Amino acid sequence: MAVRLGIDVFLDQWRDFRSKKLALVTNHAATTSAYTPSRQALQTAGFRLVRLFSPEHGLETVGADGRFMPNGTDPLTGLPVISLYGDQLRPAAGDLADLDAVVVDLPDVGCRFYTYLWTLTYVMEACAEHQKPLLLLDRPNPLSGTLARAEGPMLDESRCASFIGRWSIPVRHSCTFGELARFWQHQRLPTLDLTVIRVEGWKRSRFQADWQPSFVPTSPAMVSREAALLYPGLGLLEATNLSEGRGTALPFRVAGAPWLEATTLVARFNALQVPGVVARALIFTPQEGKYANQLCRGVQFHVCDAARVRPVFSAMAFIKLVRDHHPETFGWRPYPTLINPTGEQHLDKLLGIWQAESLFEEPLDAFLKTARAVLFPEAWATTIRPFLGY
Numbered sequence: 001m002a003v004r005l006g007i008d009v010f011l012d013q014w015r016d017f018r019s020k021k022l023a024l025v026t027n028h029a030a031t032t033s034a035y036t037p038s039r040q041a042l043q044t045a046g047f048r049l050v051r052l053f054s055p056e057h058g059l060e061t062v063g064a065d066g067r068f069m070p071n072g073t074d075p076l077t078g079l080p081v082i083s084l085y086g087d088q089l090r091p092a093a094g095d096l097a098d099l100d101a102v103v104v105d106l107p108d109v110g111c112r113f114y115t116y117l118w119t120l121t122y123v124m125e126a127c128a129e130h131q132k133p134l135l136l137l138d139r140p141n142p143l144s145g146t147l148a149r150a151e152g153p154m155l156d157e158s159r160c161a162s163f164i165g166r167w168s169i170p171v172r173h174s175c176t177f178g179e180l181a182r183f184w185q186h187q188r189l190p191t192l193d194l195t196v197i198r199v200e201g202w203k204r205s206r207f208q209a210d211w212q213p214s215f216v217p218t219s220p221a222m223v224s225r226e227a228a229l230l231y232p233g234l235g236l237l238e239a240t241n242l243s244e245g246r247g248t249a250l251p252f253r254v255a256g257a258p259w260l261e262a263t264t265l266v267a268r269f270n271a272l273q274v275p276g277v278v279a280r281a282l283i284f285t286p287q288e289g290k291y292a293n294q295l296c297r298g299v300q301f302h303v304c305d306a307a308r309v310r311p312v313f314s315a316m317a318f319i320k321l322v323r324d325h326h327p328e329t330f331g332w333r334p335y336p337t338l339i340n341p342t343g344e345q346h347l348d349k350l351l352g353i354w355q356a357e358s359l360f361e362e363p364l365d366a367f368l369k370t371a372r373a374v375l376f377p378e379a380w381a382t383t384i385r386p387f388l389g390y
Helices: 006-013 015-019 038-044 116-129 177-187 225-239 262-271 311-325 346-351 356-361 364-374 380-387
Strands: 021-025 048-054 080-083 101-104 134-137 194-197 254-257 277-284 296-303
Touching (some): 006 015, 006 038, 006 134, 006 194, 021 116, 038 048, 116 177, 177 194, 177 380, 225 296, 225 346, 254 277, 262 277, 262 296, 296 311, 311 356, 311 364
Parallel strands (some): 021 048, 021 101, 048 080, 134 194
Antiparallel strands (some): 277 296
16 A cells, blocks of 8 residues: 555545635645655645745755754745744744644654644644644654664753754654654643644555655755764764764765774674675765865765664764774864854764763773663653654
């Protein structure tokens, strides 16, 4: 059975809503199964969209990571666009006052620190506060929905909450937005009038390659399925002085620096026999970001078995190897963004645990044992199971 996205089902089965005044939270990566931008498909079908809200990277998904995104006008639909990654993170009362409902259709890559998820939570809060119905057009998790593949750590809300992780879930959560929204409605927002328009034909074990023949880039550096699969781990490189491949054709698939002894590190990483992934040495020159226009000696990570890859563990093991092999040159570094201007404690915010850098001070064997324990989200499957929709 072919997969029908929430937007496909909504267009087909919710035609009575065409008379309602709606706002759509979306971006250009949110499309129908036929790759028509969702906002265009809704407008063409006669739905009464009055404004758009856009997350980080803007409506066109071209804004640089962490950069302020202004309000504007959408050239495709002619609708006004209110940025939720600029002067405000959530819709204001005036943005919602004339609406009958808010519709959310956003892509995801199945990772806690990918920020579209947290834009959803701010929209949920605003709709609950101002008593506006919220219709969420669900999409499959591109990394599969198999809960056994989830990876922690769970977020320490008291010390590590931020816009890259507000509420406690694992780094790789193995859920859809609809499932997480239902969970948070029950846990935090019981007055929210939430309707999840479910996907049809998706099985939890399936990865994006199993149901969508062509990957739609969801942000400037999220350009391939393999990048999305490795991102929950290689995204941690943001907190280091290693390039994560931004400004190359392989973002979140490579790691490197001018000083990296790549051949040695490839051999050491492959000797660990990390499941589902192998490393290969290469040379690259980023056009932007860390080491822009500098030749970097690097490592490319190749996914050999998507079902076995544990991206967070894989990346943590690699970072540990680099730290031990290059004690004088490897370093942790801040990562300034609009939401965290100083960029401090970025690793803590990414991993969701306090003083995360201290984990990497253990001897290698002890580190690997600790990492496996920390990354196992023991109670997550039990906690989320009542809210699963597939």
